[in-house]
Amino acid sequence: MKLALIGLLSGFMSALFGVGGGIVVVPLLILLLAYRPHAAMGTSLAAIGITALAGTITFAIAGEVDPAHALLVGVPAAAGATLGATLQQRVRARELSYLFAAFLVAIAVWLLV
Amino acid sequence: MTLALAVVLGFTAGIAAGMFGVGGGILFVPTLIALGLGQVEAQATSLAAILPTVAAGTWRQASYGNVRWRPALLLGLASVVGVQVGAQVALAVPEVALRRLFAVFLVAVATQVAWRARAR
Numbered sequence: 001m002k003l004a005l006i007g008l009l010s011g012f013m014s015a016l017f018g019v020g021g022g023i024v025v026v027p028l029l030i031l032l033l034a035y036r037p038h039a040a041m042g043t044s045l046a047a048i049g050i051t052a053l054a055g056t057i058t059f060a061i062a063g064e065v066d067p068a069h070a071l072l073v074g075v076p077a078a079a080g081a082t083l084g085a086t087l088q089q090r091v092r093a094r095e096l097s098y099l100f101a102a103f104l105v106a107i108a109v110w111l112l113v
Numbered sequence: 114m115t116l117a118l119a120v121v122l123g124f125t126a127g128i129a130a131g132m133f134g135v136g137g138g139i140l141f142v143p144t145l146i147a148l149g150l151g152q153v154e155a156q157a158t159s160l161a162a163i164l165p166t167v168a169a170g171t172w173r174q175a176s177y178g179n180v181r182w183r184p185a186l187l188l189g190l191a192s193v194v195g196v197q198v199g200a201q202v203a204l205a206v207p208e209v210a211l212r213r214l215f216a217v218f219l220v221a222v223a224t225q226v227a228w229r230a231r232a233r
Contacts, residue, residue, distance in 0.1 A: 007188040011195025016203045017215045021192050022135030027222040029184075031229065041134025042179025043188070045171045048136045050189025052163040055196065059157030066150060066158045072116065073123030073144055074162030077137050080127020081170035088132045089177050097230030100133050104223035107139060108216040 002032055011051060022048050023107060026100065037096045038088065045081075114147040123162070131170040136163040 006028045010021030022044045029040035059065050088096065122144045126137035138159045145155035145162075174180050203211070 003184050003187045004191040007191025008195040008198075010188070011192030011197075012199035012202070013195075013215065014192070015196045015199025016206075016211055021195075022130075022133070023139075023219065025188060025192075026134045027226050031222070031225055037230075038174075038177070038179045039181060041132075042171070042174030042177070043181045043185045044134035045130070045167045045174055046180050046182065046185035047188035047192065048134075048163065049167040049171060050186065051192040051196065052136060052160045052167065054193040055160040056157070056164060059160060062157075064154050064157035065161045066145075066154060067161065069145055069148060069150060070158045070161035071165075072119055072148075073126070073141055073159075074165040076120045076123035077127030077130065077141070077162060078165040078169035080124040080129075081131035081137075081166045082127075082173050084128040084131025084133075085170050085173035085177070086131075087128070088174075094230045097226050101223040101227040101230075103129070103133055104219045104226070108219040108223070110139070111212045111216040111219070 006032065007047065010047075014051070017111075021051055023104060027104070030097070037093050037100065041088065041096075041100075042085075114144070119144055119148055127166050127169075130163075130166050131173065134170075134174075137166050138163055 006025060009028070010024040013024050014021040025044040025047060026040045029035040029043065030037060035043070056065060091099065122140055126140035129135060130137040141159035141162050142155050145158050146152065150158060171180060
């Protein structure tokens with residue numbers, strides 16, 4: 001039940017603020033469902049895949065997706081994500097939480113300026 | 114914006130995505146706009162770029178045993194519903210107010226996450 005609410009909220013906020021659902025899903029899994037940071041982030045990635053797939057299909061039908069540009073940033077990002085996940089595995093839960101908190105604050109600052 | 118810079122920004126967004134369990138859209142959208150795409154086209158293309166990003170990230174995270182598949186499925190499907198609702202509300206409320214509200218939300222959440230880590 002909480003999972004469905006977190007999912008609804010992340011989709012809602014992602015449409016509202018134009019940011020991915022991940023920055024909503026990860027902290028809520030940690031805070032509301034007591035997920036360990038690593039599990040929250042891994043699970044969030046898989047969930048985002050479903051949301052992004054639905055969004056991509058919707059926009060592609062409307063003709064708004066530019067496949068060449070999607071590959072231009074998406075392929076290097078896939079390599080980066082593999083590296084990022086590998087790096088994450090070397091960081092302990094507490095340090096990862098602090099890093100993530102700093103990441104959230106950085107995004108908040110970005111949104112305000 | 115040169116193509117090389119776009120590749121570097123894409124790679125950087127990917128590291129954040131794999132490391133923190135996010136999609137990377139927050140960096141993709143401005144990068145795509147700088148490459149000359151319109152706002153809607155950039156957001157749509159960003160979603161498509163998120164697909165290979167989270168596929169690679171999920172694959173690697175799954176190999177570490179960090180992915181809980183059933184919750185992920187439920188989260189993802191519920192989120193698709195949430196997007197439909199959010200899109201309607203987004204049209205009705207001023208954007209600047211929304212961004213500020215969301216920024217405050219993020220800082221509050223960040224504080225909670227750091228606090229919980231400290232308490233453990």
